[in-house]
Amino acid sequence: MMMTTNSTNSNHDPLLTELAGLTAAPPAGLLDRVVARWVRVPGPIGDLSVAFTDQGIAYVRLDDADSADSADSGAPTGFADPSAPTGFADDFRRRFARPLLPADRPPAGLVPALRSGKTNDLKFDLRGLTAFQTDVLRAARTIPKGQIRPYAWIAEQIGRPKAVRAVGSALAHNPVPVLIPCHRVTRSDGAVGEYVFGSSAKERLLRAENVDLDEIRSLAGRHVFYIGSDTTGVVCFPTCHNARRITPGHRHGFRTLTEAERAGYRPCRSCRPGVPRPA
Amino acid sequence: MTMRQNKGQAGSAALPAPMDDAPMDDAAMDDAAGEDAAMDDAAGDSAASAASTPATDSVVRALRDDLDTGFAELFSAYQGLMFTAALRLCGRWADAEDLTAEAFLRAYRALCGYEPDRIAELRPRAWLIKILMNVWRNSRRTDARKPPPAPLDDAPDPVDPREGVEATAVRRETGGELAELLSRLPDDQRTAVVLRHVVDLPIADIAAVLDMPQGTVKSNISRGLRRLRTLSAPAATAAPAATATDTAPTSTSNATHASTGGAR
Numbered sequence: 001m002m003m004t005t006n007s008t009n010s011n012h013d014p015l016l017t018e019l020a021g022l023t024a025a026p027p028a029g030l031l032d033r034v035v036a037r038w039v040r041v042p043g044p045i046g047d048l049s050v051a052f053t054d055q056g057i058a059y060v061r062l063d064d065a066d067s068a069d070s071a072d073s074g075a076p077t078g079f080a081d082p083s084a085p086t087g088f089a090d091d092f093r094r095r096f097a098r099p100l101l102p103a104d105r106p107p108a109g110l111v112p113a114l115r116s117g118k119t120n121d122l123k124f125d126l127r128g129l130t131a132f133q134t135d136v137l138r139a140a141r142t143i144p145k146g147q148i149r150p151y152a153w154i155a156e157q158i159g160r161p162k163a164v165r166a167v168g169s170a171l172a173h174n175p176v177p178v179l180i181p182c183h184r185v186t187r188s189d190g191a192v193g194e195y196v197f198g199s200s201a202k203e204r205l206l207r208a209e210n211v212d213l214d215e216i217r218s219l220a221g222r223h224v225f226y227i228g229s230d231t232t233g234v235v236c237f238p239t240c241h242n243a244r245r246i247t248p249g250h251r252h253g254f255r256t257l258t259e260a261e262r263a264g265y266r267p268c269r270s271c272r273p274g275v276p277r278p279a
Numbered sequence: 280m281t282m283r284q285n286k287g288q289a290g291s292a293a294l295p296a297p298m299d300d301a302p303m304d305d306a307a308m309d310d311a312a313g314e315d316a317a318m319d320d321a322a323g324d325s326a327a328s329a330a331s332t333p334a335t336d337s338v339v340r341a342l343r344d345d346l347d348t349g350f351a352e353l354f355s356a357y358q359g360l361m362f363t364a365a366l367r368l369c370g371r372w373a374d375a376e377d378l379t380a381e382a383f384l385r386a387y388r389a390l391c392g393y394e395p396d397r398i399a400e401l402r403p404r405a406w407l408i409k410i411l412m413n414v415w416r417n418s419r420r421t422d423a424r425k426p427p428p429a430p431l432d433d434a435p436d437p438v439d440p441r442e443g444v445e446a447t448a449v450r451r452e453t454g455g456e457l458a459e460l461l462s463r464l465p466d467d468q469r470t471a472v473v474l475r476h477v478v479d480l481p482i483a484d485i486a487a488v489l490d491m492p493q494g495t496v497k498s499n500i501s502r503g504l505r506r507l508r509t510l511s512a513p514a515a516t517a518a519p520a521a522t523a524t525d526t527a528p529t530s531t532s533n534a535t536h537a538s539t540g541g542a543r
Contacts, residue, residue: 015504015507015508015511016476016504018457019457019461019472019476019477020476020477020479022363022367022457022458022461022477023359023363023477024359024362024363024366024367024375025359025362026358026359026361026362026376026379027362027376030358030362030376030379030380031351031354031355031358033376033380034354034380034383034384034387035347035350035351035354089347093347093391097387097388097391098384098387099346099347099350099351099387100347101347101348101351
């Protein structure tokens with residue numbers, strides 16, 4: 001290598017030769033501390049482009065959304081891999097200022113997590129987010145597959161009950177949608193609300209998880225936002241697994257939690273309506 | 280690739296310092312590139328070739344074609360050099376990893392803002408070393424505000440955790456002693472000696488990288504080498520220059536061992 005090419009007159013000096021020999025082989029994984037890798041994996045509503053670093057998954061985009069975006073964004077000739085969505089690569093670079101190279105294989109556990117919908121064991125690289133954003137995403141991660149929560153619930157869980165709008169914008173900037181399920185946070189009036197990939201994608205994602213949006217909407221139309229069981233005396237969000245197994249004869253709808261509590265119901269410990277997360 | 284499509288009039292920045300408060304003097308670098316054969320006959324050959332070796336050209340061309348794949352080539356071509364320099368400068372394996380990774384990341388971020396002409400004029404070796412030196416200096420500046428975990432001398436040649444025991448033993452026997460002696464040099468001398476004789480950077484480039492006159496660099500190198508010879512003389516490695524100082528080798532060795540704890 002070039003570091004050993006000391007010039008002619010220094011070859012006779014053992015000290016200089018020894019100095020030139022003080023090379024050290026860099027550790028094997030050094031490149032991956034600098035660059036991010038990207039990979040395309042099948043997702044619940046189409047292929048996902050996923051970028052990850054040595055810390056974890058950093059950035060996720062839906063391929064459909066990208067192809068629509070990048071159609072007019074200029075010549076996509078530069079990128080090495082012809083199948084790499086240029087919009088994705090450019091967005092990633094703008095957001096993270098890191099080189100992005102193709103990966104040999106997806107990060108550990110990603111494909112099974114997408115197949116099963118259980119993304120709790122995935123590692124994420126959320127450096128660069130604020131503490132508030134991280135809190136919001138951490139709370140959103142706890143929503144199980146097939147269930148939805150209102151924005152205000154996240155605000156309560158993170159101990160900032162008035163920051164409902166801020167929760168909305170923090171979720172809108174979720175760098176890893178689908179994997180951190182911000183699509184499971186919806187408006188309480190029954191509409192699914194905004195989404196990174198558009199609200200129709202949000203609705204498709206929720207329907208793919210068997211969320212009965214039609215029922216949610218009809219409940220919301222009747223101002224029912226909580227479901228209680230008169231056999232257990234527990235009140236839940238309508239999509240909570242405890243609420244769904246209540247037989248029709250024992251189901252009672254409530255507009256507010258106070259109304260339910262006044263009727264003698266206590267909040268469910270699984271879906272935690274109105275209860276801050278235990279510290 | 281919109282960020283690299285704006286064809287502005289590139290300034291003649293041969294060796295730009297991307298993020299530092301002490302930008303490199305372009306004129307000085309241009310002069311240096313032309314003069315170094317005359318200035319320093321030991322460094323002349325490598326300096327002239329460093330600017331236009333096929334390897335350098337291909338890296339720069341790859342960077343111009345595609346920033347990210349070009350960066351991967353840049354990394355694989357220079358990671359050994361950068362890591363060696365970082366390890367010999369800071370003396371700790373983990374710190375050297377951090378420094379190298381940080382320097383390459385900063386290099387990439389700087390490249391994102393460069394116009395194609397500026398990338399074409401890039402001389403990656405000196406440019407990367409300059410970034411490494413800045414990162415190192417900044418990290419020491421921040422570290423200086425915290426109490427250091429251990430003095431530099433305590434861990435002069437730390438072991439790569441992935442390295443085999445045998446390899447470690449061999450390396451310890453060959454490079455270990457010298458690396459340890461190197462860590463006892465004053466910062467100025469160690470930096471100059473490492474850049475010149477370990478990294479094999481020409482004097483002119485070192486002067487530009489360190490923002491020092493070439494004469495200062497040369498005197499730091501020769502003082503550093505003289506001190507290394509003095510320090511290694513008791514070890515009797517038959518350095519020719521040791522003859523001048525072996526009038527009192529035992530006293531030197533005593534002084535050396537006595538000062539191991541506190542010397543920098």
